[in-house]
Amino acid sequence: MPIYEYRCQACGHELEALQKMSDAPLVDCPQCQQSELTKKISAAGFRLKGGGWYETDFKSGNKKNLVGDAAKAGSKQKESAPAPSTPAS
Structure with missing residues (x-):
């Protein structure tokens, strides 16, 4: 409460x-x-910061670290993507 x-x-x-x-x-x-x-209007006594703080809570099996897995997958896609070509001027 x-x-x-x-x-x-x-x-x-x-x-x-x-x-x-x-x-x-x-x-x-x-x-x-x-x-x-x-x-009165006041700030909360705590702050929820960071990416995916709740993703690993109450998870079981292979569902843990969903944020970490998504970040790794995103970085692999960026590495394998071809560099955009620039038009000759």
Whole structure:
């Protein structure tokens, strides 16, 4: 479940709440009891980087390293492809 950040427009109190994505946003401030909470926009606490980080997860048999195999196949095709000819000037 994601962690959402909230800020009260009335008193400035900030808090984090662990909620389901389908849950309604919080509106009541626990500090001043007013209905002035707004959800803040914030960056995720982690970043998924790199090519194919998920391709090797939960795979079995000969299905592993699909990204690596595709990259190798692509480089072999580039090596075997004839060089383009340039027109004479």
